[in-house]
Amino acid sequence: MRDPVIVSMMLLTLAITVAIGLHSYWEARTQREYFAYGQKLGWFVLGLATFASIMSGFGFVGGPGLVYSMGSTSLWMTFAGGLGIPLAFLLVGRKLQAYASPDVFTIPDAVHKRFDSQAARFAVAVGILLGVLAYLGAQMLAAAVILESVFQISYVWAFAIALFVITIYPLVGGIVAGLRTEVFQGSIMLIASITIFGFALSSGGGMSEITAAIASDEPAAVGPWGSAPAMLALSWFFVFTVGIIGMPHSTSRFLMVSDPRQIRSGVLLAAAAYMIGSLLWMTVGFAVRAHVASGDLPPLDVADQAAPTFLAAYTPRWLAGIAFAGVISAILSTASIFLNVASATLTRDIPLSLNRPLAHPLFWARTWTAIVSLVAGGVALVSGEFIALLGAIGFGLHAAALVPTLVLGLRWPRSNATGVVASVAVSIAGSVYFFLAQQLGLAASLGWWVPQHGFASVALVMLLSFVTFVIASLLGQSRVKLSN
């Protein structure tokens, strides 16, 4: 049965998002504006939008589900942001901003400027594009599931609405629309996180009571590693602390910043907002687990039902409405920016790396946005679960493909295009291998090798990419002079 409060808040969120997006059309008149906000980004938009795009819908639904099923293990994943976001601003923010110019406003642009290599630009662009395509369909599926549940309409209609909203405003207003709507969406996410955190704590009688209730059922769940092996928690911490640096939809913003001082002010807002989102991730999962342990709630059939179950049982309807608006906001913000990044790659980075710049870039920018959205949506609709599985490798692929180049490549004089191309190739090959072995089950059916002891395959691929970057750079061309 439809809940009028939740439906109203959801409709209002979608309408405001589309309105802000469409209004941005007037400020997305050049390629630099469409893809890089005219390189006049300030600290407030930088901070809040970075939080909104990193904290995807997974943070609101999948995160509490992981805490429900594994206990503390996934805390290492979300707590990584408290360190990873400042690290990204510190290591890459100032460095990329120094490369920004009217001709340099995408990550592949900066890589080209650093190495003077179209091959390096091409490799990085392909790494970005593949990761985006892997992730985008999963975001669309998630949006459709939420809309289907809230509006009580058929899945196909829900998918059509999700596809329309996700596509229309980044298509019309480019990154200007994406960033402005992210400020709105990030604000909703923050309000939802703070209020739900309070309700979660009070519903369980405080954190100590919640911990003790879970411990009486499964002691390991409240321990520092949770129910999983310690190595899984630690390798997640490694991946998500350093991997945030390689997220193109957030890192590319450093090329849009008007002045490096904006980075200084933006870092605290982005990291603090993300940490508040982590509170929701942690407390909702723990609270539901404690209520199940004490018999207040029946065990959940699906762990991802932890957040919706909590909202239904322990919060007033207005708060559930804000929470669902927060979830859809998180999904929309990530998906729309991904679309813009994919469009930039196809309109600018790949054609330039092939020495074939497009004649009407703004026309192609909007055309590619529509094409990528329709293709990703079509594949997601047809393949369903497959695209959801594919989405799992998106983060890892970006992290492995981009972090070595951004952290070492921009600073180490011996790094070169050979290292960039080799590390991206290893990242793509490793991600595909482990997708086939783990997500598609070839490790179980054909005995393909996978790491043991809980060591996350994405951590392995990231480390191999780093090692490859260093070795290939040393084997490649001679020392390159860094001008600064």
Add this chain to the structure above:
Amino acid sequence: MAMTEDTTLKDSVVGLLFVLMLLLLLAGLTGAHWVFAYALVAWLGVLAGIGLIRSGDARTWLAALLVFAFLALGMTGVLLNESAVVRDVADTVLGFHPGTASLIYGIWLPGFFTLGVSFVLLFDRIVKPGQNAS
């Protein structure tokens, strides 16, 4: 004025990172989680140092050391308490299992405050006036 900084990475620092990466690989593949944990702390400490430290400026060294020290202490707290058992509320530390409390109050919150706030406070020291990269 455009701003940039003297952040060229020395071979010795890349070499240190490379050795730590090999150690992380080895520890990950063999399941030696104590080794992995401390190698990770060292690796993150080096990255923080790369971002923060400027030669001849003691305050930037102090900030990087602070980040590393809190990470090392927090991780030690996690590892030393990994086998602790919570039987009732009295066994919790500030709401959590002692090991999980070390993660929250020893790694998560100090990580943000030492690294994020150091970056803000030392910004003018670690970003020097100069020319853009080219």
